[in-house]
Amino acid sequence: MLKRMLFIFLSFGVIAFAANVGDLTNVKTLKVDRGLTEAGKSCVECHAKLTPGHVNDWKESRHGHVGVSCIDCHSVKKDSPMAAQNCEGIKGTEIFVSSLVSPKTCERCHPNEVKEFQQSGHARAALQIQAKEGMISLMEYFEGRNHPDLKHSPEATGCMQCHGSIIKLGKDKRPTAETWPNYGIGNVYPDGGVGNCKSCHSGHKFSIEEARKPAACASCHLGPDHPDIEIYNNSMHGHIFNSEGSTWKYDSAPDAWEPGDYRAPTCATCHMSGIGNLKTTHNVSKRLKWNVWMPISKTREGGYETAVKDFENGKITKGNALAGNPDGSAVARTEMEQVCVSCHTTTHTKNFFNMADKHVELYNTYATDAKKMIDELTKKGLMHKDKWSDKAFKIWYHLWHHEGRRMRQGALMGAPDYAHWHGVFEVQQDIRELKIIYEKRIKSGKIEE
Structure with missing residues (x-):
């Protein structure tokens, strides 16, 4: 005492x-x-x-x-x-x-961290939802039943709690219930600030230790479409963390948190931390070779187009969905491999990514074939106008948005059950079911009853 x-x-x-x-x-x-x-x-x-x-x-x-x-x-x-x-x-x-405290305030003391964050996929989270008519209609029209008073509840209690919202103020200068409170990573504030530091460093403690633990990411990266915390727990990394992670050291200074403080990586270790010659980064996309959330995966190439720039220009656009490393996917992969070789041999690391990449490419063959069928059915008027009542569309959506993401993320994070049973096994079932519907509609020229 x-x-x-x-x-x-x-x-x-x-x-x-x-x-x-x-x-x-x-x-x-x-x-x-x-x-x-x-x-x-x-x-x-x-x-x-x-x-x-x-x-x-x-x-x-x-x-x-x-x-x-x-x-x-x-x-x-x-x-x-x-x-x-x-x-x-x-x-x-x-x-x-x-x-409200926007990143414009945080950057007065943490300019590098805010700049790096703005170049990441996280910063685009809220704007990308607003840019997609399909997402708006799903949340407000289909899920919210276009109810004049209730239609915003699906996004306010669900999507924006992780993605963030474009925060609006009432006449009293207090935020509206439809847009705040939330811990969304990509909030857009009335002063033009984009992002949300307290998504990972919760207020008002803003702990570096908290942000380095898997729980900081797990509140958003879970569930049927991106079960990253479940994938992590299925991996050997997660096994070691769950066995002894409570005993590790999490309060080392940035760029000084190295193997020895921990025996296996957490999310922050691989995607953000300074290890060896690598510098700490708040651009969580920087070390990623593939874009594994898209319907068909592409490698991340090109420079940055920040969400802040879009917002300041008065645009809400999809922007650069492949934002990551301006030097291209090869450099991104090299940086990630530098993380791995701090604990593993070069052979182990190269072999792992060799087969993981092939699994992503295998997924792309399924997705390409499935999209061709959907595109042809759409072109010939053989899809329901209400796509969420169309069996073919729902199969396609789940193939890439659920099973396909699990297949790719499971492979790249070392989670065998998600790469296989929750992933490629379900994908191959999806495309077979879709092909039956496709062939029946093309042959009859009608949508089945």
């Missing part, structure tokens, strides 16, 4: 303590005096009463240790589209705040 009280005193200069210092609702007086501005002190002291959970997280964060307070992140200029004085403590002052 003495050690805990000393920590609080050193961190905050607290004048009064309660028996349970971890629960700020029991603290009658919280006085902060450690180099913060007067406004910063006032925010902390007030929110210790109003939102003690936020302050509990903040006081254990790196921000708290170095004197970055609420006002430093939540204050905005008077002319900001998010500016408000909704907080009682600042009404009538020259201080304006927003409950």
Whole structure:
């Protein structure tokens, strides 16, 4: 207890303590005096009463240790589209705040991380949904039944919680229920900021340790279409993590988190961490050779076209869906192999990717044949206008969006059950079923009853 009280005193200069210092609702007086501005002190002291959970997280964060307070992140200029004085403590002052904190704020201290993030596939998450008429109609018309009051609930409670939303404000400068709150990775904020750092570093602790563990990715990368956490658990990497991951070291500095701190990689290790000569990156696409979420996989080539650029130009477009390494897929693969050889031999690494690549190419042969059948049926008017009631379309959709993704991701992440039984086995069943429907419609010139 003495050690805990000393920590609080050193961190905050607290004048009064309660028996349970971890629960700020029991603290009658919280006085902060450690180099913060007067406004910063006032925010902390007030929110210790109003939102003690936020302050509990903040006081254990790196921000708290170095004197970055609420006002430093939540204050905005008077002319900001998010500016408000909704907080009682600042009404009538020259201080304006927003409950929203966009990457434009984070980049004041973390410019490299924000820039790298903006070049990644994550940054496109919200804009890509808005760019696809099929996704909008699926969420609002088909799932939401085009109900005037209820049609936005599928996206608000589902898709945007991972992809993010284009956040809108009401007349009171507070975000609308249809667009916030969410932890979506690709949020677009009213000030033009794109992204969401707290998707991985949850507020208000913003922990590097938390972001390095598989759970940080698992809340979005799961389920029938991209079961990455299930795939990870099926792999030997996941087996080792689940056996002993709670004992590993997660708080090493960036570019210093190396094998020895862990025995097997987590998601962050392979896709983001600095290992050997590699530098830490917040572009999670940078080390990827293939685009494995598309109907037909292509290698990732070319430069960056950021979501921020699209948004600032007033466009909501698909943009560069293959965003990743501007030097091309070969460099991307070389960087990923550098991660692997920190634990494995070169032969092991080369052989693994050799066969994984062949599995992606095998999938492409199925998808190419299936798409030809769908395209021909569509051209000849042999598809239902309501595609979600068309058996042929649903088979095609599941072939690439569910089984096909599992087949490809399972192979590239070393998960045999997903590469095979949940993957290629289901894909070969899909195309056989689709071919029967295709041949019947082409022969009869009619859509079956």
